[in-house]
Structures are given as C-alpha cells and as structure tokens.
Amino acid sequence: TQLLEQSPQFLSIQEGENLTVYCNSSSVFSSLQWYRQEPGEGPVLLVTVVTGGEVKKLKRLTFQFGDARKDSSLHITAAQTGDTGLYLCAGERGNKLVFGAGTILRVKS
Amino acid sequence: DAGITQSPRYKITETGRQVTLMCHQTWSHSYMFWYRQDLGHGLRLIYYSAAADITDKGEVPDGYVVSRSKTENFPLTLESATRSQTSVYFCASSEVAGGAYGYTFGSGTRLTVV
Numbered sequence: 001t002q003l004l005e006q007s008p009q010f011l012s013i014q015e016g017e018n019l020t021v022y023c024n025s026s027s028v029f030s031s032l033q034w035y036r037q038e039p040g041e042g043p044v045l046l047v048t049v050v051t052g053g054e055v056k057k058l059k060r061l062t063f064q065f066g067d068a069r070k071d072s073s074l075h076i077t078a079a080q081t082g083d084t085g086l087y088l089c090a091g092e093r094g095n096k097l098v099f100g101a102g103t104i105l106r107v108k109s
Numbered sequence: 110d111a112g113i114t115q116s117p118r119y120k121i122t123e124t125g126r127q128v129t130l131m132c133h134q135t136w137s138h139s140y141m142f143w144y145r146q147d148l149g150h151g152l153r154l155i156y157y158s159a160a161a162d163i164t165d166k167g168e169v170p171d172g173y174v175v176s177r178s179k180t181e182n183f184p185l186t187l188e189s190a191t192r193s194q195t196s197v198y199f200c201a202s203s204e205v206a207g208g209a210y211g212y213t214f215g216s217g218t219r220l221t222v223v
Contacts, residue, residue, distance in 0.1 A: 002151065031209055042199050042214030043152070050209070088151065095206035096167070099144075101151035 003027060004091055004100035012106045016078050021103045023089035024071045030092040032065055032072045037086040037102075079107045112136075115200050115215035122190050122222055130185045130218045132200030140203040141183040142212065143167075143175065145196040152199065158183055159206065190222045 007022045023032070031050045035043035047056050049065035049072060056063045060083075062075040076083055084107050090097040113134040122128045134141065139160050144152040154167030156175040164175050172194060174186045187194055197219050201212040 030207060033211060040216070042201070042216050043212075044214070045211035048209060048211060090152075090212075092207045092209065096142075096154060096157060097207070097212060098154075099152040101149060 002101055003093075003098050004089055006087075006089060006100035006103050008103060009101070010104045010106075012108065013079055015081055015107055015109050019076050019079060019105070021074045021076075021087055021105070022071070023073070023100055025091060026070065027091070027093065028069050030069075032069070032092070033090045033097065034063055034072070034074055035088040035090060037088060043086075043088055076105075079105075081107050081109050083107050113200060113202055113213055113215040115198075115218050117218060118216065120218060120220050122220070124191060124222055125189050128187050128190055128220070130187075130198055130200075130220070132183045132185070132215060134181055134183075134200075134202045134213075136202065136204070136213075137180055138202035138204050138213075139180070140206060141177065142201040142203070143173075143183070143185045144199045144201065145169065145194075146199060146217075147196050155185065155198075187220075190220075192222050194220065195222045196220060 005024045033048045034046045037043040047063045052067045052069045054065045060077045064073050086102045088102045090099045116131045142157045143155040153169050158164045158177045197217050199217045200215045203212045
C-alpha cells in the first residue's frame with residue numbers, strides 16, 4: 001500500500017485541455033513536492049509546498065497543498081505536448097521523501 | 110561536469126553476481142539517497158546517507174550494501190544479484206534533511222538481472 005496515492009494513474013488528453021492530478025494520504029507531511037520525469041531521465045523538482053492551504057503557480061501549472069497537509073493537487077491549464085511526462089508527488093516524513101507511484105500524462109497534438 | 114552523475118547507464122548481469130552502481134555529486138551536498146523505480150511502485154528508498162561514514166536503511170534495503178567514504182561518492186552494491194533486483198536505480202542528493210529544497214536526481218542506471 002502506497003503512503004501517497006496518486007490519481008489518475010494514466011491520463012491522455014488533447015492539447016489545450018485542462019487537467020488535475022491528485023495526491024492523497026491519510027498521513028500529515030511537513031512539506032510536499034511535485035516532480036516531473038521524462039523517459040530515461042531522473043525526476044526534476046517542480047515545486048515545494050510547505051504551508052497548509054498554500055497555492056503556488058508555475059506558469060500554466062497550479063499546485064495546492066491541502067489545509068490539513070495530507071493531500072495536494074496539480075492543475076495544468078491549456079496543456080501542451082511538452083507537458084507529457086510522469087508526474088510524481090513526494091511527501092516529507094522523518095527527514096526523508098516518500099514518493100507516490102506517479103501519474104503518466106500524455107498530451108496529444 | 111557539475112551535477113550528479115550515475116554510472117553505468119545500463120547494466121546487464123547474471124544472477125548471483127556482485128554489481129556496484131556508482132553515484133558522484135559535485136555540490137558537496139550532505140545528504141545522498143538511493144531509490145529504485147518499478148512500475149506501479151514509484152520510487153522506493155533503499156539507503157540514504159546524512160554525511161560521510163553515516164548511512165542508514167530505507168524502505169527496501171535487503172540485498173543491498175552502501176558506503177560513503179567521501180562526501181561526493183555514494184556507491185550501491187548488490188552483493189548477489191537476483192532477478193527481483195531488475196529495476197531502474199536513481200541516486201539523489203540534497204543540501205538539507207527532508208529535502209525541503211528538493212532532491213536533485215541523477216539520470217539513473219537501468220539494471221537487468223538475467
């Protein structure tokens with residue numbers, strides 16, 4: 001059983017559509033991070049959220065940390081083909097990061 | 110080159126053989142980590158290190174050994190490889206504990222045990 005559950009596991013959408021990816025847990029985290037990973041490469045950090053209720057924006061990407069610091073969401077507006085990849089959330093527990101299984105996003109032109 | 114470098118990128122080995130995966134970082138980050146990535150499981154922590162000569166087990170340490178004699182190097186050894194250890198292995202480093210500033214990952218080593 002994953003400590004962090006991500007949904008959906010797979011998402012295939014057309015360019016220009018909006019989407020939301022969820023990261024849920026029954027545990028509280030000190031911080032939560034989102035990474036993006038491309039085939040053959042390691043994950044790359046997108047954002048870190050620390051405060052419950054915090055919202056961060058990175059161009060067309062909006063990240064939100066739940067009020068209770070147990071969950072997070074990633075919303076992409078007007079998806080582009082360059083957004084294709086594996087999106088991973090990771091929660092900080094005991095000075096280490098615990099990762100979810102990821103959401104594979106495919107954006108078709 | 111600056112950054113975090115893993116070698117080899119690809120490795121095929123036979124069951125029972127010992128194999129070592131290398132990880133080198135140039136930032137002098139205190140914390141280093143080894144994860145394995147498998148479909149459906151995401152990234153699972155194998156071992157981590159808070160400083161030279163300080164290492165500790167993660168979630169899935171069985172069958173693996175690590176050492177950290179120098180801050181910049183953190184090799185991972187499979188003492189007697191098994192097919193279940195076929196995976197993609199990622200090394201990561203961080204300036205602080207808990208990764209509040211994020212982890213920096215290498216490009217990974219794809220290991221196949223036949």
